[in-house]
Amino acid sequence: MARYQVRMLDSVSGAEGAYEFEHRDDLMDRPADEIVAAFFEHADREVFARGHVDYELNGVIKNKDLKTVVAIGSLHRREQTGAHSQPFTIFISGV
Secondary structure, eight states: OEEEEEEEEETTTOOEEEEEEEEOTTGGGSOHHHHHHHHHHHHHHHTOTTSOEEEEEEEEEEETTTTEEEEEEEEEETTOTTOOOEEEEEEEEEO
16 A cells, blocks of 8 residues: 545635545556545545535646646535535645
């Protein structure tokens, strides 16, 4: 298992979070959307303590040489029906 680091920015408030998670050693060889999905699987269990969060990707870019991923999208909390989505930007790389 390899360790990965994530920096998440709230595009509205400017709030920022730093996270680490473990996943398969070859995660950065996978498609960019699968790398983002791996983080959100971790975040759903460990970060979002107030309930499940769905996400929608609007764009994702992977730099194969530097093994980094940048993604933008929106978070949608299930328990907040009718609430506005929360735009985000995340950066994922190996530790």
